[in-house]
Amino acid sequence: MHRPPLAGGTxxxxxxxxxxxxxxxxxxQGAKTRGGPLPPGGPEAVxxxxxxxxxxxxxAHGTGAEEALTTLVRALAEGSADPAEPHCxxxxxxxxxxxxxxxxxxxxxxxPSLDSWDQAPAAATLEAHLTQTIAHEIWPHGGGALRTxxxxxxxxxxxxxxxxxxLLAREHxxxxxxVCGAHTHHSIHRAAWLLGLxxxxxxxxxxxxTDLTALAVALAEPRPHPTLVVATAGTTDTGAIDPLPxxxxxxxxxxxxxxxxxxxxxxxxxxxxHRPQLAGLERAHTITxxxxxxxxxPVAAGLLAVADPTRLTPLGHRADYLNADxxxxxxxPDLLGRSxxxxxxxxxxxxxxTLRALGRDGxxxxxxxxxxxxxxxxxxxDEQPQLELYEHPTISTVLFRPHGADDHTVAHIRRTLLTDxxxxxxxxxxxxxxxxxxxxxxPHLTPHDLHxxxxxxxxxxxxxxxxxxxx
Numbered sequence: 165m166h167r168p169p170l171a172g173g174t175x176x177x178x179x180x181x182x183x184x185x186x187x188x189x190x191x192x193q194g195a196k197t198r199g200g201p202l203p204p205g206g207p208e209a210v211x212x213x214x215x216x217x218x219x220x221x222x223x224a225h226g227t228g229a230e231e232a233l234t235t236l237v238r239a240l241a242e243g244s245a246d247p248a249e250p251h252c253x254x255x256x257x258x259x260x261x262x263x264x265x266x267x268x269x270x271x272x273x274x275x276p277s278l279d280s281w282d283q284a285p286a287a288a289t290l291e292a293h294l295t296q297t298i299a300h301e302i303w304p305h306g307g308g309a310l311r312t313x314x315x316x317x318x319x320x321x322x323x324x325x326x327x328x329x330x331l332l333a334r335e336h337x338x339x340x341x342x343v344c345g346a347h348t349h350h351s352i353h354r355a356a357w358l359l360g361l362x363x364x365x366x367x368x369x370x371x372x373x374t375d376l377t378a379l380a381v382a383l384a385e386p387r388p389h390p391t392l393v394v395a396t397a398g399t400t401d402t403g404a405i406d407p408l409p410x411x412x413x414x415x416x417x418x419x420x421x422x423x424x425x426x427x428x429x430x431x432x433x434x435x436x437x438h439r440p441q442l443a444g445l446e447r448a449h450t451i452t453x454x455x456x457x458x459x460x461x462p463v464a465a466g467l468l469a470v471a472d473p474t475r476l477t478p479l480g481h482r483a484d485y486l487n488a489d490x491x492x493x494x495x496x497p498d499l500l501g502r503s504x505x506x507x508x509x510x511x512x513x514x515x516x517x518t519l520r521a522l523g524r525d526g527x528x529x530x531x532x533x534x535x536x537x538x539x540x541x542x543x544x545x546d547e548q549p550q551l552e553l554y555e556h557p558t559i560s561t562v563l564f565r566p567h568g569a570d571d572h573t574v575a576h577i578r579r580t581l582l583t584d585x586x587x588x589x590x591x592x593x594x595x596x597x598x599x600x601x602x603x604x605x606x607p608h609l610t611p612h613d614l615h616x617x618x619x620x621x622x623x624x625x626x627x628x629x630x631x632x633x634x635x
Contacts, residue, residue: 168229171273180273186233187235191435192252194241201252204245204585248615250606254590256400256428256454258605260462262523263521267514268462278508280486286452287510288497291318294512297519298453299469301433303446315473316453317502318511319466322427323351325452328356328468328504329423330392332450335478337390337421341365343382345374346395349425352394363388370537372555372594374411383418385416391420397442398429398458401601403561405429407499408444415447422447425455428465429559429569433528438535441558449475455515458531458559465515474502476501500632533607534560541614550622554599563599568627571598573625580624587620 169179189555192522203210217239226232239346240583246252248259278291283381299314301404306313319325333340342356356364367378374395383391393415408424415422421635429451433440433445445451448471457464470476480501482489487498500506517528540556545553545564574591578600583588590601600621 172275173575176273177514178404179248180269182400183229183233184269186230188238190234190237194238195245195246197238197242198244198246198585200510200585201249201588202245202582202585203582206583212242212544214239217515222419228411237274248606248608249588250609251587253602253604253606253617254588256457256603256605258457258460260456260519261460263459264514264518267517267524271510271513276510276511278499278502278510279506283509284499287513288499290516291510291512292497294318294516294519295467298467299633302451302469303471313473314467314469314471316467316477317476318508319468319503320464321456321466322349322425322452322454323354325454325466325468326351326394326423326425327358329450329452330359332470332475332478333421333423334359334361335390339389340392340421341376341387341389342394343367343379343420345379345396347372347374347399347404348394348396349399349400349427352425364394370414372399372402376410376414378406379411380414382413385418387611391418393420393422395422395424395428395448397432398559400428401561402563402594403428403557403559403603405441405558408442408447409558410444412444421449423450423452424448425452427452428457431455431458431527431531432559434524436528437532437557444479455518458534458608459515459518459527460530460605461514461518464509465511530607534604534609537604537609537614538562538602538607541604541610541617544614544618548618548622551618551627554594560604562602562604564602565596565597565599566622569625574598574600577621577624581621584624586624587617588622 168175171180203213247257276287277474278287280283281288295316295318296313298316303314317328319328330342330549340360341362342352344352344364344366346366347369353364353599356362362532365382367374368384378391383393395408395410395411397405397408401421412422426442426445430451431441432442450471451467453467455461455467456463459465483500487500492498538560541562542553544554545551545562550567551564552567566577575598578589578591581589590603591601592601602617
């Protein structure tokens with residue numbers, strides 16, 4: 165029987181080249197067939213097309229690489245919500261850069277696993293180089309009480325980073341009491357449950373950011389456990405940034421630790437224009453970052469930065485076949501303490517390639533561009549008498565809705581756009597009402613794209629209910 169070629173080794177690139185041509189052609193054809201940001205017809209129609217393209221995934225006799233790649237990659241592309249399409253703007257779901265995606269191909273081909281040095285010699289060094297670079301970006305003069313050089317861990321995203329932050333706080337202090345705003349990401353509550361921590365104390369966020377008076381009252385209350393305050397730099401719903409210096413001051417006054425979830429807003433650090441919005445970030449003990457949001461990376465590209473690297477000590481773990489004592493004593497790096505996962509992809513590679521290729525000015529240009537797009541869209545909404553703007557954007561998220569519409573109508577408009585495949589907008593609740601959400605992460609948008617996005621939305625406001633649309 166023919167042995168399928170491998171991706172690695174000296175023969176790997178030659179085996180990959182013709183397959184890449186097949187994949188790229190299938191991606192092109194699938195996107196062309198889709199013809200928009202989302203496949204039309206809704207879930208049932210998409211499922212039918214996928215099953216029609218590949219009625220069986222395990223035939224008695226294989227169909228061969230060319231047919232399988234062509235069929236399934238094309239079906240995936242045809243049925244995808246493509247964040248590179250101008251009207252795909254629902255979520256913190258970025259269109260990845262081509263160079264980052266190419267780097268991810270190399271990571272997949274070489275397939276190093278960062279659970280022992282002998283599986284990932286260069287990848288381990290590159291990851292350490294990257295995490296130190298990120299930590300230095302936050303704490304250029306050192307972090308923590310001892311002004312030590314900070315560190316960071318590579319994670320699968322904001323949820324894992326937040327869970328690790330709470331775990332490290334628990335291991336240092338015992339069962340900490342979390343205090344957070346009502347706008348805090350749901351992963352904080354889930355992590356508290358998962359780690360057996362007390363239910364978080366939630367303070368109001370009536371304007372979309374933590375109410376400082378309410379936070380001060382909550383921190384002044386006596387409680388049996390140390391306190392961990394969670395602040396947010398870039399909320400999922402509106403992109404709002406908490407008043408970080410004032411929250412840090414309250415934490416200092418009340419001897420509380422501070423974790424900042426900057427999964428969305430963290431990359432503003434790279435922009436001279438927008439970095440001041442993150443003043444106070446450096447006063448956090450731990451910080452969540454996520455570069456598959458405002459960093460244009462393929463999933464996954466999360467980070468947890470820590471001001472004091474000794475806080476990572478509880479993650480240390482021993483498995484003789486991976487980090488035997490004598491190997492560690494002999495100088496082989498111990499990687500098990502860099503994650504709760506064992507097998508780990510070298511996600512640092514694509515991030516490092518992007519940072520090096522674009523540099524600070526290139527990253528700043530991308531960030532400034534999408535923020536400018538959000539400002540321009542907000543201005544267009546302000547000028548459109550049929551639409552209402554929630555508020556001017558903090559980062560790149562814009563909330564709007566038709567004037568006079570109720571929540572049912574707003575939800576119907578969004579589902580109409582999804583079913584028609586003409587636009588992908590999110591939904592967010594703010595000031596007690598439901599809003600359409602445009603999260604602009606595509607730096608290639610044009611003024612025409614912004615105009616047509618609003619025109620398409622307005623057209624959907626007059627569309628009759630779609631048969632079978634869920635309520």
